[in-house]
Amino acid sequence: QKEVEQNSGPLSVPEGAIASLNCTYSDRGSQSFFWYRQYSGKSPELIMFIYSNGDKEDGRFTAQLNKASQYVSLLIRDSQPSDSATYLCAVLRGFSGGYNKLIFGAGTRLAVHP
Protein backbone atom coordinates (compact mmCIF):
# COMPACT_ATOMS: atom_id res chain seq x y z
CA GLN A 1 0.00 0.00 0.00
CA LYS A 2 1.35 3.42 -0.94
CA GLU A 3 1.69 5.92 1.86
CA VAL A 4 -0.26 8.58 -0.02
CA GLU A 5 -2.79 7.50 -2.64
CA GLN A 6 -4.49 9.59 -5.29
CA ASN A 7 -6.52 8.71 -8.34
CA SER A 8 -4.28 9.54 -11.31
CA GLY A 9 -7.19 10.76 -13.42
CA PRO A 10 -7.60 12.54 -15.68
CA LEU A 11 -10.51 14.19 -13.92
CA SER A 12 -12.44 16.12 -16.52
CA VAL A 13 -14.88 18.83 -15.43
CA PRO A 14 -16.71 21.54 -17.36
CA GLU A 15 -15.81 25.17 -16.80
CA GLY A 16 -17.71 26.61 -13.84
CA ALA A 17 -18.19 23.25 -12.11
CA ILE A 18 -16.74 22.06 -8.82
CA ALA A 19 -13.67 19.84 -9.12
CA SER A 20 -13.21 17.38 -6.26
CA LEU A 21 -9.78 15.85 -5.74
CA ASN A 22 -9.24 13.12 -3.17
CA CYS A 23 -6.31 11.67 -1.27
CA THR A 24 -5.89 8.98 1.39
CA TYR A 25 -2.86 8.37 3.58
CA SER A 26 -1.69 5.40 5.58
CA ASP A 27 0.18 6.82 8.60
CA ARG A 28 -2.38 7.69 11.27
CA GLY A 29 0.15 9.85 13.12
CA SER A 30 0.53 12.34 10.25
CA GLN A 31 -0.34 15.87 11.31
CA SER A 32 0.14 18.20 8.35
CA PHE A 33 -1.37 17.95 4.89
CA PHE A 34 -0.70 19.89 1.72
CA TRP A 35 -1.98 20.36 -1.79
CA TYR A 36 0.36 21.41 -4.58
CA ARG A 37 -0.53 22.41 -8.13
CA GLN A 38 1.92 21.55 -10.89
CA TYR A 39 1.55 22.85 -14.41
CA SER A 40 3.25 20.89 -17.14
CA GLY A 41 6.96 21.71 -17.24
CA LYS A 42 6.82 23.72 -14.00
CA SER A 43 7.70 23.00 -10.39
CA PRO A 44 5.03 22.31 -7.73
CA GLU A 45 3.30 25.32 -6.22
CA LEU A 46 1.82 25.13 -2.71
CA ILE A 47 -1.86 26.12 -2.84
CA MET A 48 -3.35 24.84 0.43
CA PHE A 49 -2.33 23.35 3.73
CA ILE A 50 -4.48 22.00 6.55
CA TYR A 51 -3.69 20.69 10.00
CA SER A 52 -7.07 20.26 11.74
CA ASN A 53 -10.15 18.20 10.99
CA GLY A 54 -12.77 20.03 9.00
CA ASP A 55 -12.71 22.53 6.17
CA LYS A 56 -10.30 25.32 5.31
CA GLU A 57 -11.27 27.79 2.61
CA ASP A 58 -9.05 30.10 0.57
CA GLY A 59 -10.73 31.81 -2.36
CA ARG A 60 -12.06 29.18 -4.75
CA PHE A 61 -10.18 26.40 -2.94
CA THR A 62 -11.40 24.37 0.03
CA ALA A 63 -9.30 21.73 1.71
CA GLN A 64 -11.07 19.10 3.80
CA LEU A 65 -9.44 16.83 6.35
CA ASN A 66 -10.86 13.80 8.12
CA LYS A 67 -8.16 12.21 10.28
CA ALA A 68 -10.41 9.38 11.45
CA SER A 69 -10.87 8.26 7.85
CA GLN A 70 -7.31 9.31 6.88
CA TYR A 71 -8.74 11.32 4.03
CA VAL A 72 -7.87 14.71 2.57
CA SER A 73 -9.66 16.42 -0.27
CA LEU A 74 -9.43 19.59 -2.32
CA LEU A 75 -12.46 21.28 -3.83
CA ILE A 76 -12.06 23.84 -6.56
CA ARG A 77 -15.18 25.95 -7.09
CA ASP A 78 -16.00 27.68 -10.37
CA SER A 79 -13.30 25.69 -12.18
CA GLN A 80 -11.47 27.54 -14.92
CA PRO A 81 -9.41 26.19 -17.83
CA SER A 82 -6.40 27.74 -16.09
CA ASP A 83 -6.94 25.26 -13.23
CA SER A 84 -5.98 22.42 -15.60
CA ALA A 85 -2.88 20.94 -13.99
CA THR A 86 -1.69 18.01 -11.89
CA TYR A 87 -2.63 18.30 -8.22
CA LEU A 88 -0.28 16.63 -5.75
CA CYS A 89 -1.35 15.63 -2.26
CA ALA A 90 1.46 15.59 0.30
CA VAL A 91 1.61 14.45 3.90
CA LEU A 92 4.23 15.41 6.46
CA ARG A 93 5.11 12.26 8.28
CA GLY A 94 7.22 12.02 11.40
CA PHE A 95 10.02 9.52 11.82
CA SER A 96 12.15 8.60 14.80
CA GLY A 97 14.65 11.18 15.98
CA GLY A 98 12.38 14.12 15.21
CA TYR A 99 12.88 13.76 11.47
CA ASN A 100 9.88 14.73 9.31
CA LYS A 101 9.51 13.90 5.64
CA LEU A 102 7.05 15.26 3.09
CA ILE A 103 5.61 12.32 1.20
CA PHE A 104 3.83 12.88 -2.09
CA GLY A 105 1.04 11.08 -3.84
CA ALA A 106 1.30 10.34 -7.53
CA GLY A 107 -0.92 13.28 -8.40
CA THR A 108 -4.31 13.72 -10.08
CA ARG A 109 -4.46 15.35 -13.48
CA LEU A 110 -7.35 17.81 -13.75
CA ALA A 111 -8.69 18.96 -17.10
CA VAL A 112 -11.21 21.79 -17.15
CA HIS A 113 -12.90 22.09 -20.52
CA PRO A 114 -14.75 25.17 -21.79
Added chain:
Amino acid sequence: SAVISQKPSRDICQRGTSLTIQCQVDSQVTMMFWYRQQPGQSLTLIATANQGSEATYESGFVIDKFPISRPNLTFSTLTVSNMSPEDSSIYLCSLRQTSTDTQYFGPGTRLTVL
Protein backbone atom coordinates in the same frame (compact mmCIF):
# COMPACT_ATOMS: atom_id res chain seq x y z
CA SER B 1 7.81 32.88 1.28
CA ALA B 2 11.49 32.84 0.34
CA VAL B 3 12.58 33.06 -3.28
CA ILE B 4 14.44 30.00 -4.54
CA SER B 5 16.60 30.02 -7.65
CA GLN B 6 18.36 27.14 -9.35
CA LYS B 7 21.11 26.98 -11.93
CA PRO B 8 21.20 25.66 -14.58
CA SER B 9 17.53 25.55 -15.55
CA ARG B 10 18.26 22.75 -17.99
CA ASP B 11 21.18 20.86 -19.43
CA ILE B 12 21.94 18.07 -21.86
CA CYS B 13 24.89 15.93 -20.79
CA GLN B 14 26.83 12.96 -22.04
CA ARG B 15 26.80 9.73 -20.09
CA GLY B 16 29.70 9.30 -17.69
CA THR B 17 29.98 13.01 -16.95
CA SER B 18 28.86 14.92 -13.85
CA LEU B 19 26.66 17.98 -13.38
CA THR B 20 26.47 20.26 -10.36
CA ILE B 21 23.17 22.02 -9.71
CA GLN B 22 23.11 25.13 -7.56
CA CYS B 23 20.29 26.28 -5.30
CA GLN B 24 20.22 29.79 -3.86
CA VAL B 25 17.64 31.10 -1.37
CA ASP B 26 17.14 34.80 -0.63
CA SER B 27 16.88 34.26 3.13
CA GLN B 28 18.37 31.92 5.70
CA VAL B 29 16.59 28.59 6.02
CA THR B 30 17.34 25.68 8.26
CA MET B 31 15.83 22.88 6.23
CA MET B 32 16.71 22.37 2.58
CA PHE B 33 16.02 19.31 0.48
CA TRP B 34 16.75 17.87 -2.93
CA TYR B 35 14.07 16.01 -4.89
CA ARG B 36 13.92 14.18 -8.18
CA GLN B 37 10.92 14.00 -10.48
CA GLN B 38 11.26 11.47 -13.25
CA PRO B 39 9.11 11.86 -16.37
CA GLY B 40 5.46 11.31 -15.60
CA GLN B 41 6.19 10.55 -11.95
CA SER B 42 5.70 12.25 -8.62
CA LEU B 43 8.44 13.70 -6.44
CA THR B 44 11.02 11.53 -4.69
CA LEU B 45 13.19 12.88 -1.89
CA ILE B 46 16.89 12.37 -2.57
CA ALA B 47 18.35 13.85 0.60
CA THR B 48 18.13 16.49 3.29
CA ALA B 49 20.93 19.04 2.93
CA ASN B 50 22.29 19.74 6.42
CA GLN B 51 24.22 22.94 6.98
CA GLY B 52 27.78 22.22 8.07
CA SER B 53 27.45 18.45 8.07
CA GLU B 54 26.91 15.54 5.73
CA ALA B 55 23.56 15.26 3.96
CA THR B 56 21.01 12.67 5.05
CA TYR B 57 20.19 10.39 2.13
CA GLU B 58 17.00 8.47 1.48
CA SER B 59 16.93 4.79 0.70
CA GLY B 60 18.16 4.20 -2.82
CA PHE B 61 20.34 7.30 -2.98
CA VAL B 62 24.03 7.38 -2.04
CA ILE B 63 26.58 10.09 -1.48
CA ASP B 64 28.95 8.82 -4.16
CA LYS B 65 26.27 9.26 -6.81
CA PHE B 66 24.62 12.43 -5.46
CA PRO B 67 27.13 14.41 -3.39
CA ILE B 68 25.54 17.42 -1.71
CA SER B 69 27.12 20.50 -0.20
CA ARG B 70 25.48 23.02 2.15
CA PRO B 71 28.13 25.57 3.09
CA ASN B 72 25.67 28.06 4.62
CA LEU B 73 21.97 28.66 5.29
CA THR B 74 21.22 30.15 1.87
CA PHE B 75 23.02 27.88 -0.58
CA SER B 76 23.30 24.22 -1.54
CA THR B 77 24.57 22.16 -4.46
CA LEU B 78 23.65 18.73 -5.75
CA THR B 79 26.02 16.88 -8.05
CA VAL B 80 24.76 14.08 -10.27
CA SER B 81 27.86 11.94 -10.84
CA ASN B 82 28.80 9.47 -13.56
CA MET B 83 25.48 10.10 -15.28
CA SER B 84 23.49 7.56 -17.25
CA PRO B 85 20.29 8.05 -19.28
CA GLU B 86 18.34 6.82 -16.23
CA ASP B 87 19.36 10.03 -14.44
CA SER B 88 17.35 12.08 -16.92
CA SER B 89 14.92 13.85 -14.66
CA ILE B 90 13.94 17.16 -13.11
CA TYR B 91 15.92 17.94 -9.98
CA LEU B 92 14.27 20.27 -7.49
CA CYS B 93 15.61 22.18 -4.53
CA SER B 94 13.14 22.73 -1.70
CA LEU B 95 12.99 24.51 1.61
CA ARG B 96 10.70 24.13 4.60
CA GLN B 97 9.52 26.96 6.79
CA THR B 98 9.69 25.43 10.24
CA SER B 99 7.10 27.81 11.73
CA THR B 100 4.34 26.41 9.51
CA ASP B 101 5.88 23.18 8.14
CA THR B 102 5.11 24.54 4.68
CA GLN B 103 7.53 23.48 1.98
CA TYR B 104 8.37 25.35 -1.22
CA PHE B 105 10.15 24.33 -4.38
CA GLY B 106 12.61 25.96 -6.69
CA PRO B 107 11.99 26.15 -10.44
CA GLY B 108 13.87 22.89 -11.06
CA THR B 109 16.70 21.74 -13.29
CA ARG B 110 15.71 19.63 -16.27
CA LEU B 111 18.51 17.18 -16.99
CA THR B 112 18.76 15.05 -20.11
CA VAL B 113 21.53 12.45 -20.32
CA LEU B 114 22.39 11.08 -23.75
